[in-house]
Amino acid sequence: PHTGPVESKNEAAMSELVPEPRQKPVVPMKPMGINANLLGYIGIDTIIEQMRKKTMKTGFDFNIMVVGQSGLGKSTLVNTLFKSQVSRKSSGWNREEKIPKTVEIKAIGHVIEEGGVKMKLTVIDTPGFGDQINNENCWEPIEKYINEQYEKFLKEEVNIARKKRIPDTRVHCCLYFISPTGHSLRPLDLEFMKHLSKVVNIIPVIAKADTMTLEEKTEFKQRVRKELEVNGIEFYPQKEFDEDLEDKTENDKIRQESMPFAVVGSDKEYQVNGKRVLGRKTPWGIIEVENLTHCEFALLRDFVIRTHLQDLKEVTHNIHYETYRAKRLNDNGGLPPMTAETEENHESNL
């Protein structure tokens, strides 16, 4: 046996072939009939309660990134999603601020609580993306940031004396804002999603959807879906990670009908039919954000927060992170080590 974690011969040979970027999660074996007959109640199912209590005590980390050109309503949408002023624009930044000359990464962290569940939410904004005259490679700083978070986690994981709970700054979900042109995707959109869908969960969102009629919306969505498929862009939920038939049917419906979600965001409330609702007031009517007939914000919110939050984290941890880790350990020097200077640079933004 080897005296250290050096690849075995097999793995050395495998690294010469093109490494499979992602590993399909093995479907856990379903029981082939009960081996032992329980003659009475024992209490095994209480482990669910025990687990729930434990997770509530430790709390959750969730890191969401928003990417899109300036003025697409990213900050507003994030505020609407989490019903509080979580975007960078609300935490002391000037609305008249100039658009930065390069893509910046700005992460703001908050603690929010609901129903006894504490969540450390980090919103990562990317001002400057797609705003220059020459936008070549403007996704690179974003890709670099995402990989840096994986690197941070990896460093902690390989320590001899490890922390009890490694702080998770990895990006769990990236909302990509598509401009509601009504035509098709732009080259920048395709380039970004092509590169980043391999390292992070991307959820494409059609921003400011109140500029399109229902027919225009449906057509646009269809065209976008087609384009994404033609270009081989796997957005979340990725087909290859459907664990079982139940997941597949549920996710197929979302992939083929609902996504990309056409959303409208707002943090202002208005009175409609005696109720206070979030909306946008226009001379021709009030657009209710949470009304499914007006826009698909509620679908997005339910999808990201109420049903797939845990899954987003798990796919990030079990698939994207593992891919990064495997590549990193295989290369063993391919990626340059982080110098003290670059580390410092990013610390000041967090």
Place this chain on the structure above:
Amino acid sequence: QNDGYRTLSLSGHVGFGSLPDQLVKKSIKQGFCFNILCIGETGSGKSTLINSLFNTNFDDSVSTHFLPSVRLRAHTYELQEKSVLLKLTVVNTVGFGDQINKRDSYQPIVDYIDAQFESYLQEELKIKRSLFSYHDTRIHVCLYFISPTGHSLKALDLLTMKILDSKVNIIPIISKADSISKTELQKFKNKIMSELVSNGVQIYQFPADDETVSKINTVMNGHLPFAVVGSVEEVKIGDKMVRARQYPWGIVQVENENHCDFVKLREMLICTNMEDLREQTHARHYELYRRCRLEEMGFRDVGPENKPVSLQEAYEAKRHEFYLELQRKEEELRQQFVQRVKEKEAILKEAEQQVQTNFEHHMLKHQEVKLKLEKKKKILEDEIAMFIEKKANAELLQSQASVSTPVSLKRDKDRK
């Protein structure tokens, strides 16, 4: 904890309160693993207790007392209750305490526990790994069966528990507790606990930091070690069939809290703290094992001069070391080969010499014989020559004799 993070309040319902449910749903799909190790002498009631705890009859045959060393036997069962699937592994020690010399009794147990940790560690260190589908075989709890002597712990008990307390969560239990009276039992329990404390044995403490369970856990901590009775038979009490042991003087009911602590054990082990046991195993015992093992392998978090060593440097160093070792071995083999060739050559040369010597020897002999024969030939030729000479002489004499009487011979001849 919240350094740099602002606390915000929500202006409406967001919905992430369902996060624990999402997590639970996923865990149910994956199923749970729970691994119990039972250490106790043969016949102390281990199998019976497990059967009683899980209310079923696991198939496990009785073992003999005459095994030469301690062995471990593991069985895995799949239990399902409502929607929860549990993969239960029960590991029994076989032959524990039976030998005359029990010095090495604990070693197979330690080796087994370490082997499970090692297996997990190897998976974790792999480049392409699949931890989320890994079947966790690490021991989550060790039930240590104490014999109901009524006096104190045996030396073997103390030794074994002391060695295992940093590797696994230990819950000591007094088995076959129906042989001790109530008053004796309390004294026995106190004696055991004080012995454990004075010997520095750290048994598993039921966690008391969560308000919902801290009260009951603290109370239970005071009842340790649990005095239990197990039974595979059922007796009719009133109108129900209950697990019990029937004696002429009465019936001991397993699930009666006045009779024994079985219910307490089940409550603590399964209903309240199963998740905590799993977590302690992973976060404490496994981490300790991992740390020791990695340090053993030569990894450090901090290099010389106390500068943090990056992962890359550590791997480079290991890789370099490995290649050096490889080169050294290669050189060694090469030397050996050269040596062997030399030796073979020497042997062949010697053989050649030998052949040469033999050849010369034979040549010499051949010469000698030839000379001898020539000599003989010469002698014979000389003899022949002498003989011819003699013959010639003799003929000459004869002819001379015939010449001296030739007339008479002739007259005679004429007369005739």
